[in-house]
Amino acid sequence: MSKDCNDVFCFVVARCAVSPTGDKLYITCPSQNKLLTLAKDGSILATFMDPALKLLTGLHVTPAGQVLVCGRDSKNIIQVDSKGSKKLATLATPMDGVENPHSVCYNRITDSIIVGQWHHKKILVYKVK
Known part of the structure; x- marks a missing residue:
């Protein structure tokens, strides 16, 4: 593994999630503000970066394959396409x-997004429309 931190393989994994079909692995790399999408063999399928998304922490893939990502420092939650290459929505x-989202998950029973925050005692719940 390279020691050059500009290399795509020099990062700390904050979170990982698997696609519903099991063919993709999504990985957040907070130090580089990246979401990587890997194939089963470990090859990189996509690298997603957005200037509006900083310090990627939380990550969740819904049963329908929607990828949800938290930007702790950018204070937002976005949805990325299942290929892991394009922002679909904020x-x-x-x-x-x-304020400082750190974890996210989707509850299909209540049709809501649940957000845990860094250094906050509140858990946020957003009903999906």
């Missing part, structure tokens, strides 16, 4: 009460 921002 789901929550500070205007919605998000």
Whole structure:
């Protein structure tokens, strides 16, 4: 493994999640503000970066294959396409009460997104429309 931190393989994995079909692995790399999508064999299928997403922490893949990512320092939650290459939507921002999102998950029974925050005692719940 390379010691050059500009190399894509020199990163700390914050979170990982598997696609519903099991063919993709999504990995957040907070130090480089990247979401990597890997194939089963470990090859990189996509690298996602967005200037509006900083310090990627939380990651969740819904049963429908929607990829949800928290930007702790950017104070937002976004949805990325299942290929892991394109932003589809911003789901929550500070205007919605998000301060330092650290974890995210989707509850299909209640049709809501649940957000845990760094250094906060509140868990946020957003009903999906």
